[in-house]
Amino acid sequence: MFEYAPAPESVRPDIKEHYGLFIDGEFVDGQDVFKSVNPATEEVLFTVAEAGEADVARAVAAARRAQETVWGPMSGTERGKYLFRIARLLQERAREFAVAESLDNGKPIKETRDFDVPTAAQHFFYHAGWADKLSYAGLGADPKPLGVVGQVIPWNFPLLMLAWKIAPALACGNTVVLKPAETTPLTALMFAELCQEADLPAGVVNILPGAGAAGAAVVNSPVDKVAFTGSTAVGRAIAKAVAGSKKKVTLELGGKAANIVFDDAPIDQAVEGIVNGIFFNQGHVCCAGSRLLVQESVADDVLARLKERVSTLRVGDPLDKNTDIGAINSAEQLARITALTEAGRGEGADVWQPACDLPENGFWFRPTVFTGVQQSMRIAQEEIFGPVLSVLTFRTPDEAIAKANNTPYGLSAGVWTEKGSKILWAAERLRAGVVWANTFNQFDAASPFGGLKESGYGREGGRQGLEAYLDV
Amino acid sequence: MGSILSGAEAASLVRALPGVDAVGLEARAAGLSTRSVKTTSKAHAIDLAISMIDLTTLEGADTPGKVRSLAAKAMRPDGDAPATAAVCVYPSMVATAKEALQGSGVLVASVATGFPAGQVPLDVRLADTESAVRAGADEIDMVINRGAFLAGDLERVFHEIKAVKAASGDARLKVILETGELATYDAVRQASWLAMYAGADFIKTSTGKVGVNATLPVTLLMMQAVRDYRAATGIQVGVKPAGGIRNTKDAIKYLVTVNEVLGDDWLSNHWFRFGASSLLNDLLMQRQKLKTGHYSGPDYVTVD
Amino acid sequence: MSERLRVKKTYKLYVGGKFPRSESGRSYPVSSPDGTELANAALASRKDARDAVAAARKAQRPWAGQTAYLRGQILYRAAEMLEGRAGQFAEELADATGADPHDALGTVEAAIDRLVHYAGWTDKYTSVLGGANPVAGPYFNHTTPEPLGVVAVIAPQDDPLLGLVEAIAPAIATGNTVVVLASEAKPLPALSFGEVLATSDLPGGVVNLLSGKAAEVAPHLASHADVNGLDLTGADPELAASLEAAAAETLKVVRRPGKSGKALDLLRQWTEYKTVWHPAGMAAGAGGAY
Known part of the structure; x- marks a missing residue:
């Protein structure tokens, strides 16, 4: 047997006992x-102030x-330099942020x-470069910012979702009021x-920890734009709340992505893709490939390989460098x-789970594969x-597409085949943004x-993502 | 074990293998490379890696003296470190190596078949093999006919491997694919299966004599091939990456890959080897570091 | 010699390429601003709206699947048909709005030119809005705008032809199909425009035209789960707010009233971006040095 000894990450970030709200440059x-666990x-990690109306x-x-007085009038070049500086600082302090994220969220340090x-830093670096080039974004000669942006983000990628929201907003000349998720404000x-x-x-970035009520307060406040990532239910409520107003809104909500494996797929890589698709970040991913659609003729082979592979996943201490699957983010999510x-x-x-030990304390769930699943x-x-x-x-490509699209969601999809024309055929028909x-x-970021x-x-990221933060 | 397939059958099976996505394969290898192997696991891995080495010298300048020096190192690398699996030499040096290693349990592997290019007539390659076996080789490391493979003549490659297998008698046959010359992962997968269908006991990446030798993705791909071959036929085949694996960190990545792709059944020197020369000393220095707590230096391991 | 009796036109709905009366059997009188009774128009019901959405859905995939070149030719054909009937439309427009006949003709000509403009967009907006993305990894990554699907349009109330064309053309140019609720008080030019479309090789169901009461029909379009986009240009603020709230239930893309738009903004309004990733690594491989 070749067992891996514990390989704990040694860096420890400086986590304060208590954090305030970050308003106008001050805590x-x-x-x-409230407490963050x-x-x-x-265990309680720290306490944090909760924002009210x-x-x-x-x-x-x-x-x-x-x-109105600083960030909007500032030249794009100067705004960009601030964002470049933030990107660099994030890179310099990358390991502290990584450990903090693993502690607060439960996701493995490897991820x-x-x-x-790194991807969060890339988003700042990427958007920094846009700040003085917005005229070239295909959105008019001199596109204007919207003003103040209210942003509400989820707990699954706390820092990365912050970067996806703040970087483009600031690059386009807006200022932000952001509410991180209740369970992951660190x-x-x-x-x-x-x-x-x-x-x-001061005032360009404001961070307001809190729960749903704080999020609703941000949405209902006199902002010019609301950007939200989270559940479809909350997204629906936000869309209703802004109806009839002048607030621009973008929503990145839930998904139930199909990952389609055709019989001519590169099978070993497909198995990796299936594993990455659903077990990355404990499956706390809106675009997770949560529905595997496998062609009947190769289903047995794919499933056998999949189970063998899933059996090698290591569940446990998020700070162990060899951990593949960390903790579920909250008791509430575990219950769901x-x-x-x-x-x-x-x-x-039919349910299948690998045999693996789970820690006694904390929130854990074994990787799980359901077979014999029907659409209904x-x-x-x-x-x-x-x-x-x-x-x-x-059984057939048409059936695969029909089943893949048979959902109210449309976030992402996967296709596995070695045949290029089949990829293009499927990609064209799949109702998904990615x-x-x-x-x-x-x-x-691009x-x-x-x-x-x-x-x-x-959309978030790329040239098209700028549309969300400009008055176009 | 001889193959029960005809050349045409083997060739057609091999051509029907699914493709390999290069980026996905390399991403998986990179993922395995992030495993952190520390303390007791590292000590275990180092000794395991030492025991899997085919300590190799394949130079025009090889002499009996050089081979004897290598054999001594193979048997007693350093203190209580385990012996290596084998010493790997040219056919002309087999007798010397055999004599030097007598009774030690360290095997003699001989390259054969016109190593490294293999561009000599088949009868010469077979004679080369037979002479190595007669001289006492326990294992034969043959090269495949890359020219025939790349020309699409898979049947010919199959028959040649089969013939060398027959000429090897009781010696275990390692089939060198020379993956750096096959160039694509699809070709490596095909060559792996072709070699196994023809009776290979081991499939080996490289001669060490071309620009690109063993890489982790290529070795991972070959591990997937032996795993699938056993699932399909019940026959277990070994894997030997060779060339370019020079330090402990790299060797451990390979062991992690064996561990997670093939599992316990392949985690011994009967089924997994490293074709290497300078790797051994790096493993020994790391071993000393674990024992003493401070870094070692090249003057604290022997130059052989 | 008795004077010839003029054949009057019956204004019907345009749904799925056919010209049905309202399934409800209802109609309503339409007058010009000076009170002259012009005709009876079919008063669409919620079931007509449902049928129109079904027709639009059925037509959407095939329409989006046509080549951009063909969509452009069909839009151009519509311009040709409208040009041929410019006089009739000028008359109807003058009747509907009370405009000076000469001005009305100018508006018809502007509508024709709009159609020509969008005919030329069908095979260009994809390149202009989409593109390749230089991601930091061995991947080919490409973004293209794709049609949203079925778009319900509350057409402008006071600009019954040009405003209508401005709403329909960018939506169908990008492969959407539409269900349009025509100007409530001035529906006749829209219903005649259906005849233009019907003779332009436009597949049935791509454009569906309803006449009737916005307050009665629009809520059913706004809440219909199989509608993907909602254009509120012709809705008054109060109705627009309630329709937007209804549309939120199924997270429709909404265009609020009063939002001006250049052609490219309108084309973008009814598309959504699809980004496709694929590994780009075949050339590399076992002999990685290559």
């Missing part, structure tokens, strides 16, 4: 205080003043270190400290995953947002991301 008290141990109003006023933090607050370190003018998995059993699907089952229809894969089969062919879960139908509207 200040809020209306209340390490989901891998259930008055705090939101103050933050929006600060952002308004900063937009925060190699994906979340890296947003560290980012606020980083803004101070970067000498970013458990409930939907029970529903899958109840509806007659809840596990084939509802977003589970956990490490649970539903496997369905198909199609990964012979790969899955790839992200890049590549627009976002969905259609009930997965929302608007």
Whole structure:
């Protein structure tokens, strides 16, 4: 046997006992205080101020003043330099941010270190370069910012979602009021400290931790634009709340992506793609490939390889460098995953999980594969947002596309085949904002991301992502 | 074991293999490379790696003295470090190596078949093989006919491997694909299966004599081939990356890959080898570091 | 010699390439601003709206699947047909709006030119809006605008032909199909425009025209789960707000009233971006040095 000894990450970030709200360049008290918990141990990491309506109003006023007097009038070149500086600071402090993210979120250090933090820095670097080139974005000769932007982000990629929101907003000349998720405010607050370190003018970035009520307060405040990433239910409520107003809105919501494996796929790479598609970040990914559609003729082979591969996944301490699957972010989310998995059993699907030990404390869920899943089952229809894969089969390409599109969502899709023309055929027909062919879960600042139908509207990243933050 | 397939059957099976996506394969190899192997695991991995080395010298300047020096190192690398698996030499040096290693359990592997290019007539390649076996080689490292393979004559490659297998008698046959010359992963997968269908006991990446030798993605691909071949036929085949693996860090990446792709069944020197020369000393220095707590230097391991 | 009795036109809906009466059997009188009764128009019901959405959905994939070149030729054909009937439309427009006949002809000509303009866009907006993205990895990455699907349009109330064309042309140029609720008080030019479209090789169902009461029909379009986009240009602010809220239920893309737009903005309004990734690594491989 070749067992890997524990390989804990040694860097420890400086986490304060208490964080305030970040308004107008200062940390200040809020209306209340709540705790942030390490989901891998259930220990309290720190306490943090909770924003109330008055705090939101103050933050929006600060952002308004900063937009009108400083950030809006500033030349694109200078704005860009601030963003470049932020990108560099993030790179310099990358490991601290990675460890903090793993502690607060539960995701493995391997991912925060190699994906979340570097990609967040890339988003600032990428958008920094746009700040003085907006006239070339194909959106008019001199596109104007919207003003103050209210942003509400989820807990699955706390720092990266912050970067996706703040970087383009600032590059386009807006100022922001951002509410991080209730369970994962840490890296947003560290980012606020980083803004101070970067000498970013006060009020350009305001960070308001809190729960749903704080998010609603941001949405309903006199901002010019609302950007939200999160559940379809909340997205729907936001779309209703802004109806009839002049607020521009973009929404990046849920998904139930199909990952289609044709019989002529590069099978070993497809298996990797399936694993990456659903087990990356514990499956807490809106674009996760949660429905595997495999051609019946190769289904047995693919499933056998998949189970063998999943058996090698290492579940446990997020700070161990060899951990593949970390902790579920919260007790609430664990309950939801458990409930939907029970529903899958109840509806007659066959469940398979590898034998692996789970830590005693904290929130954990074994990687799970459901076979014999039918379109009508809840596990084939509802977003589970956990490490649970539903496997369905198909006979013909047309059937694969029909099943893939048979969902109210439309965020992402995967296609696996060695035949180029089949890829293009499928990509054209799949109703999804992102199609990964012979790969899955790839992200890049230069590549627009976002969905259609009930997965929302608007894109983040790339030239097209700028539309969301300019008055066009 | 001789193949029960005809050349035409083997060629057609090989041509029907699914493709390899290069980026996906390399991404998987890169992912495996991030495993962090520390403390007790590292000590275990180092000794395992030492025991898997085919300590190799394949130079025009090889002499009996050089081979004896290498054999001594193979048997007793350093203190309580394990012996290497084998010593790998040219056919002309087999007798010397055999004598030097007598009774040690360290095997003698001989390259043969007109190594490294293989561009000599088949009868010469077979004679080369037979002479190495007669001189006492326990293992034969043959090269495939890359010219025939790239020209599409898979049947010919198959028959040649089969013939060398027959000429090798009881010696285990390692078939060198020379992956750097096959150029694409699809070709490596095809050559791997062709060699196994023809009776290879091991498939080996490289001669060490061309620009690109063993890489982790190529070796991963060959591991997937032996895994799938056993699933299909019940026959287990070994894997030997050779050339370019010079340090402990790299060797551990390969072991991690064996561990996670093939598992326990391949984690011994009967089924996995490193074709290497300078790797051994780096493993020994790392071994000393683990024992003493401080970094070692080249003057604390022997130059052989 | 008795005077010849003029054959009067019956104004019907245009749904799925056919000209049905309202399934409800209802109609409503349409007058010019000076009170002259012009005709009866079919009063569309929610079931007509449902049928129109079904027709639009059925036509959408095939329409989007046509080549951009062909879509352009069909839009140009519509311009040709309208040009041939410019006099009739000028008359109808003058009747509907009370405009000076000469001005009305100018508006018809502007509508014709708009169609020509969008005919030329069909095979260009993809290149202009989309493109290759230089991602930091071995991947080919490409973004293209794709049609949203079915778009419901509350057409402008006071600009019954040019405003209508301005709403329809960019939506169908990009491969969407539309269900249009024509100007409530001035629906006749729109319904005649259906005849132009019907003779322009435009497949049935790509454009569906309803006449009737916005407050009655529009909510059913706004809430219909199989509608992807909602153009509120012709809705008054109060109705627009409630329709937007209804549209939020299924997260439709909404164009609010009063939003001006250049051609490219309108084309972008009814498209959404699809980004496709693919590994770019075949040339590399086992002999990585190559």
